[in-house]
Amino acid sequence: MTTTAGTTTAGTTTAGTAVAEPVRSDRTAALADRLRRAVGTERVLTDRTQVRTYECDGLANFKVTPAIVVLAESRQHVVDTVRLCAEAGVPFVARGSGTGLSGGALPSADGVLLVLSRLRTLSPVDADNRQVTVEPGVINLWVTRDAAPHDLAYAPDPSSQLVCSIGGNVAENAGGAHCLKYGFTVNHVLGAEVVLPDGEVVHLGGRAPEHPGYDLLGAFIGSEGTLGVATELTLRLIRVPEAVQTMLVGYSSVEDAAGTVSDIIAAGILPAAVEMMDALAIEAAEAAVSCGYPEGAVAVLVIELDGPRVEVEAQFAQVEEIARARNAFETRIAADDAERALMWKGRKSAFAAVGRISPSYFVQDGVIPRTKLPEVLTEMKRMADEKGLRVANVFHAGDGNLHPLVLFDDAVEGQAHEAEELAGDILELCVTSGGSITGEHGVGSEKRMKMAKQFTPEDLDTMQLLRCAFDPDGIANPGKVFPTPRLCGERPGVRKGEHPVQAAGLGEVF
Amino acid sequence: MTEITPGSHDQGDAPPPGSPGASPNVGPVRDSVADLPAGAPTGAVRAADEAPSAVVGARRPLDIGQDIDLPAGTGAATVGTSTLLGLPSTRQAVQPAFDDHHPPDPALIGDCVHCGFCLPTCPTYVLWGEEMDSPRGRIYLMKEALEGEPLDDSMVRHFDQCLGCMACVTACPSGVQYDKLIEATRPQIERRYQRSRAEKFYRDLIYNLFPYPRRLRALRGPLRAYQASRLGSLLTRTGLMSKLPGPLMAMESLAPKLGPVERVPERTPAAGQRRAVVGLLAGCVQGTFFPDVNAATVRVLAAEGCDVITPRRQGCCGALPGHGGREEQALDFAKRTIETFEQAGVDYVVVNAAGCGSNIKEYGHQLRDEPEWAERAEALARKSRDISEFIVEMGPVAERHPLPMTVAYQDACHLAHAQGIREEPRKLLRGIPGVELKQIAEAELCCGSAGTYNMLQPEPARELGERKAAAVLATGADLMVTANPGCWMQVATTLARMGKRMPVAHTVQVLDASIRGVPVEDLLERALTGPGTALARAATSDG
Structure with missing residues (x-):
């Protein structure tokens, strides 16, 4: 049998209490019915107990209960959901694995939370062109796992890479330890299939490395779900470097550790990563994963060099020398992958590990x-x-x-x-x-x-113009990014007269 | 060039093959991991429609023959559909959700920072990709309940769907004790939530049968007769099998092949110099369906210099009812087990079933409220060892004879996640000349057995079983080795259902064969057709 979600379980209870009707308004109740018909009853949640588990993402101190949660399983489900939201004027928020740390996937009350965690197909790796096309719910680390047999890898590696989704990475323009050398997500996405806030499907970018015209893909990446929902992404893969060397350096002062970083860059060396942790962070990581960092260190650096073997070896010696000159009291070099993994484990688990102290x-x-x-x-x-x-x-x-x-x-x-x-x-x-x-x-x-x-008010207004070009009704992840939610065309209170961009004939109010 | 072109969303939205809309059954069985979807650890959806030509030059990879089936049952666990095979919802809303007797500890709930690192190792999240069937989501449900939300059908369902595999405990960087949390929640459900009559009947049947070795033994005769007759095949062929209620069908299909019982003597002297006196927990399912394993355990322990005491009057250790939330029954069993081994006067209690081992190690916590038992419980817990843990700790001395073969070692969740024992069994297997270990993909993911889970939640259990079986097959190993009767039955029967056969053995049986110098062919033959192996019935109840 099926208990249709939303038909509330108001019935007998031991304490005689009925379950509260979760749907907040007639508008969302009607939308829930239409969504059920479009994407299937079992993919639309309105049961209060269930939707409450979607109240927050990785930033748990902001909570909003969504009226409806849609578990999309195909692009068509995304298109249908977005279009029905647009028709009903109901806001929607896209969500991947729900690991974001700025509340970017915080639901809209009285809105739809569009969950993409079931869109998790990776197409076969195109090794010759060093590309792979994935759905937004695919986990970051799966891309590298699939690319590995071809000696390829996906460069952006946020600490949550084993759980965060590519769609979320794109929304937040995620970085990671290795973006010092390789850049952020924006440098690794070649193309995106995007469902615009009116339900139209467009393609931004493509499969070629560069494109003429306005960089709309660049604008989309990092737009935090305010310009549309990606349903497919073509990612650039990098060659796995010939050699990787990692060292862990312990310091008695933060100044020395920080000085080492500047000295390395000043020497013309571009490490794959230079990570720093202070005493408290070290304590937490030790408590969580026993990573064996140098005892008594006030700060540690994890320095990783990668590239052609000859270059890495020469520069590695140079880095060791620089660290010594900055009073490093212990320098450990990872002998193998297991040792390197342990050095990174301490760093990558640090956030959650702080929960222990x-x-x-x-x-x-x-x-x-x-x-x-x-x-x-x-x-x-x-x-x-x-x-x-x-x-x-x-x-x-x-x-x-x-x-x-x-x-x-x-x-x-x-x-x-x-x-x-x-x-x-x-x-x-x-x-x-x-x-x-x-x-x-x-x-x-x-x-x-x-x-x-x-940013100045003018800067923010200029950004609003871009947002309004994609989402004139302001239904895509409203209330994020901008300090005051504003409708398109609405004049901000602080500014008098014509918008400077408009006055210059460069834009218009949508 | 960069273009924006209208999409092709008007080109239809046929449900992908294998999706719940297309077929209620399990998708086609895959022969190897190579055939698994490229999106590996999860099931995946095929893009439903064609790409527009907007993309520069190349064909979209999705067009190039990618055909991925959605795992059956995706969505089945979600909204209203009851997974207990059409058993009706009871429409209750118990409030407050928890009573004062050990509700989930708010302080332990507070340890969860909602980071989500647990999601990829949670079997139900892997299957369904939904928050309320993830560890983080279930902790959130407990929090909701403590804050005043009622214990209603959907909350109970999401707790019931947890396998209790504890992979999340391994994965959690914040050290959240999900094991304590779910084990506090289950008895609350059993006490306060009234299950439907049918579900209550199945649960009573399971918990009044499996933890009682004598009742199980009484069942052996009829079951052997049933297996010897061709009734099972007949039921399957005529389609009557599929008319049986799900839990019964699951029980029928899981029953392993029974052989003559090799009696384990109450006292077995050490070979050579005595190094320790150990008690053996014979177990209920292990002892009845896998008596070979107990016999092998005794021989190995004796060969390693132990006097082995196998108390006659022992029963279930409480793991089965305990993991099912039947607290009272579990504590009774625990007390009896404590008494039994106190009287046996042993230095250690050795356990060869992962679920039982992890349960006994929790005795102190379980009996913390009862002053006359707490200390004794803790003392027994301290003495308890898994067989592999024990031999490694003692240091093996008996000579190993070669067994030239490849072995796929499957981690039992209650050994790897609940007890943290991963290296010891591998070390022992590698210590046998000729044994080469093969890595199983997705090793941390539960096979779906999970105690009584494959009887109570047969659908997700079957999907997980097929995933595990495919991963085991893909290793190409000669033998699968595991340390828990549940995992053994689950994988062996799944393989049989898939029309594949593979020898399966317990770690200790391999050690025993090596110590006794059994030829590798004999070991593999017995592991393929001997007692404990799955009945080969390829035409299946779900086919």
């Missing part, structure tokens, strides 16, 4: 100029001390991408608020130091208010 924490993501590392860290420490909080630091030191983890105890009254404030202050510190409010996690729900710190 603190009841709660915020993961922050900001960028600063690499050379400002020591002073920003000192200032951050001062700010944390002032609030009586601890901050663990994990970062992609090579490109100045910080991941401060603000630790707090939510059982202590008011501490969560203090921590949130500190996390916000750290971002402002990044901006005033000449950096940015996000390196790779995206703006999402969490940082949209900070966009006003980084």
Whole structure:
């Protein structure tokens, strides 16, 4: 038998309580019926118990219960869902594995959450052209796994690569430890099939490495689901480098570790990755995965070089020398893949591992100029001390991408608020130091208010013009990225007169 | 060049073959991993329509003969459809969901940071790709319940669908003790939620039969007679088998071939110098359906210098009812097991079934409320060892004779995930001259047996079984080795249903053969056709 989702189980209960009707409005109730007819009853969830498990993504302190969850299994399901949402004027939010750290997949209340985790086909790897086409729910690591037999790999490697989806990576323009050398997701997507917010299917980019005209694919990548939903992505694969060498270096001071990073780059060496962890982050990683990092280290660097063997060997010696000159007290070189994996395991599990040394924490993501590392860290420490909080630091030191983890105890009254404030202050510190409010996690729900710190109202309005070109009704992931949700054509309160872009004859209000 | 072109969404949306809309049955059986979808660890959907010509130059790979079937049952577990084979929903909403007797601990729930690292190793998430059938989602459901949401049909269903394989415990970087959480949740369901009459009947049948070796033994006679007759084939051929209720059908198909029982003496002296006195937990299913394994265990232990005591009056250790949420029954069994081995006066209790081993190691936690038992429970837990763990710890001394063959070692979840024992059995197997180990793909993924799961949730269990069987076959190994009767039955019967046969043995049987110098051909022959192996009946109840 089938209990149709949405027909609520109001019945006898031991305590005599009926289940609350989950559908919030007539509008969504009617939409749920139409969706069931279009994509199948079993793919449309409205049962309160079930939809509540989709309240948040990897950022669990923002929660919104969606009215409807659609579990799409084909492009057609995505098209049908988006088109029905557009017809009904109901907002939709696309979601992959739900591991994002900025609340980018936070549902819209009274809206549809379009789950793409079942769209997980990888087509066979096109080894000659070093490409592969995948569906958005495919897990990042599966791409490299399928490419490996051809000596190929997918370069972007966020720490959550074994669970995060390619669709989510594209939405947030995900980075990873190796983007210092290889670039972000935007550098590795050749083409995308996109369902626009009115249900139309378009192709951005293609399979050739470069395309003339406006880079709409570039605009789409990192747009956090506000321009449409990708249903298929063609990815660039890289050759697995001939040689990879990894070292783990322990320091007694953060300044020395940071100085090493700058010295390496100044010497003209471009490592595949340079990662830094401070004492607290090391403690957490040790507790979680026993990675055996140097004892007593105030900071460690994980430095990886890859490329032709001869080059790697020569540069590796050079890096060792630079580290020594910066007072490294222990340098370990990974003898084999297992040792290298252990060095990385400590780094990659650091976020979640912090759960072992603190009841709660915020993961922050900001960028600063690499050379400002020591002073920003000192200032951050001062700010944390002032609030009586601890901050663990994990970062992609090579490109100045910080991941401060603000630790707090939510059982202590008011501490969560203090921590949130500190996390916000750290971002402002990044901006005033000449950096940015996000390196790779995206703006999402969490940082949209900070966009006003980084951009002028005119900048933001210009971005709105682009968004409105794709989504004039503002139904695709509304309430994300921009500080104030605004309808297309609506004039922001702070600005008087004509939009500067319009005045210059460069654009129009949609 | 970059183009934006209108899409082709008007070109139809035929359900892909094998999808629930297309066929209610299992998709075609695949012969090897090479035939598995390129999207490997998951099932996948074929793109339903053609690509427009917008893409520069090349053909889209999806057009080039990719034909991927959606795993049967995708969606079946989702919304309303009851997976318990059409048993009716009970339409309850128990509130509050949990009572005060050990509800899931909010502090343990708080350890989950919602990172999602557990998702790819969760068998049900791999099958269905939905949040509420993932560890993270189930923890979220527990949290909802603690916050006041009722224990309703859908919540119960998603807890029931958890195999309890604990792969998520291995995967979790935050150290969330999902094992403690789900084990606290299940008794709440059994106590507070009223199952439908039919489901209650099947559960009572299972839990009043399997944990009782004597009742199981009583069943051996009729079952052997049934197996000797051709009734099973007849039922299958006439289609009557498929008319049996699902759990019965599952039980019928899982019953392994029975042979004469090799009696294990109550006391077996050590060969040579005595190094330890150990007790053997004979187990209920292991002892009845796989008596060879117990006999082999005793021989190996004796050869390694142990006096082996196999107490006559032992029963189920409580694993089966415990993992099913039948707390009272489980605790009774635990107490009896504790008494039995206290009286036996042994240094160690050796267990050769992974599920039982992990349960006994939890005795201290299970009996924490009962002052007269807590310490004794903890003491027994400390003495308990899996057979492979024990031999490695002691250091093997008996001479190994060569067994030139390739072996695919399948990790039992309750050994690898629940007890963290992965290296020891491999080390012992590699210690046999001539044995070459083959890696099974997706080793961390449960085979679907999971205690009583394959009887209570036959559909997902079957899909997982086929996945595992295909992965095992793809190794091309001469022999599959595992350390749990459930995994053995599950994979062996799945292979038989697929029309494939492969020798299967317990780790300790391989060690025994090596120590006794049994020729490799004899070992493989017995592992293919001897007791415990699947009945070859290729035409199947689901075909």
